[in-house]
Amino acid sequence: MARQAHAYHMVDPSPWPLTGAVAALLMTSGLAVWFHFNSTVLMTMGLALLLLTMYQWWRDIIREGTFQGHHTPPVQKGLRYGMILFITSEVFFFLGFFWAFYHSSLAPTPELGGCWPPTGIIPLDPFEVPLLNTAVLLASGVTVTWAHHSIMERERKQTIQALTLTILLGFYFTALQAMEYYEAPFTIADGVYGSTFFVATGFHGLHVIIGSTFLAVCLLRQIQYHFTSEHHFGFEAAAWYWHFVDVVWLFLYVSIYWWGS
């Protein structure tokens, strides 16, 4: 017989894990070279290799799943577990930064003036742009759910509209945050307040950009008829990631912007 008797996917050999590892090596050593020898060549090469690896690896997964049909129910279940575990690891990543924030802010040292926000720091008004940002992300959570239901109900046009709106809201958030960063009266160098604020919100912003990119890829795939009403795990993974980004923002908003002001 020519075929396997199980429903799992035995992947073909692929060079992308190796190129990804090489990219990681070049980026890290390139970072050190940049710090000590004032040259960004190595790091840039690493970054280019990383982008190529990501594009080709995920393109291959789409080929295997959507075009070749290898993503059977047990395979899809594995992918779901994988995405959930990945998001969980990201939750722990952010938990570290929240720990740092609360460590410094619950018992402010005398050097800060014994108060939080520290003496001299003018915090951002939580009821201005940050509140708008909260509304933008919450709305995008609604639109991505609308998109999901549209996919399941085979409403092609509505799916495209809802997904596009979600991505636009994501861009709007990023633009607003960028403006806030530019206009903020404090910088990352302004003591532990600046450090915790910009590292936590900065990594969050990076995740918003990553999430928006993921959704944009889903939009392109949707336009090209990759998703069916029953099988659209790529979209679900993007939606989960987007909800995670939204939830992290809510915690950031309540802790750093609101309580911390």
Next chain:
Amino acid sequence: MEKKIIHALKTGSDPFSMLRPKEYAGTKQDPHMVPSITDKRIVGCICEEDNTAVVWFWLHQGEAQRCPSCGSHYKLVPHELPH
């Protein structure tokens, strides 16, 4: 095209062993039906629940065989893989 194959067989048969195996009594009248793509398959019998020693044996096509330890009946059911 695995998906097409799997969907085609939501007719009841399960050639890719995706679902839990059916329960059988294991008697002569109701032997354990063991699907196979060749004419023999290894069977591991856990005679009593929570037994840590599994009884392994080859099950050949033809008449039902009995587990050497607990005596349950097993019958090979050869089938073709869809392709």
